[in-house]
Amino acid sequence: MGGGAICHPMPRTHVLHAPAWILLLSVAVVAVAGPAWADAPAVPLQLQVQLSTKVIEYVQAPPIPSLDRIRIGIVVKTSSAESLRAGAELKAAFDRTDRIAGKPHEQSIVEWSSAPALAEQSRSQHLTVLYFTSGLEAEVGPSAMALAGQPVVTIGAVGSFVSSGAVLGFELVSGHPKMVLNLRQAKKQEIVLRAAVMKLMRIVE
8 A cells, every 4th residue: 555654854855855745744743632541542533534545545555546436444343432432533534535546435334243254344345444443452453364365454543553453553753643554464465555655654564
């Protein structure tokens, strides 16, 4: 997946050639109150959606231009009120987005039941993205194993989900939002990002 990331302010030689959205994010500072739950997103969900839509523009594999539309599954845990709330917020944010990578898109809530069921649903619905909400820490790892060989971009709303097996996630570094890439899992799911954008991400092997 050709993706985008957030980094600390870049030298002028890089700034002159970087896409405008990367320049904006490189200087963005997020100020949020400390959350009350353990696996809360460090980066606000609305901003995550804005970054995610930009990242998808840089996906090389699966080939986004060949898709008729981008299909996003927002994974929630029905026993977690926070997961359900986050799922609703993410869906609303995507609903407000016009097009992604020049493509129409649709997003739906996917209720977690098991890793094999999630992989099958992703396959049968031709999902491009699976977005894991907070409350699914224990489910990300099994899902990653079940999704091996399936070209779907997995995004974790919580930064720690990346080390558990999500392909992409978000973290704050000195108040600046930054994207994290699980390169090993990306390879397992046949996701390819543009090298120039990967350089702006923190890579987890």
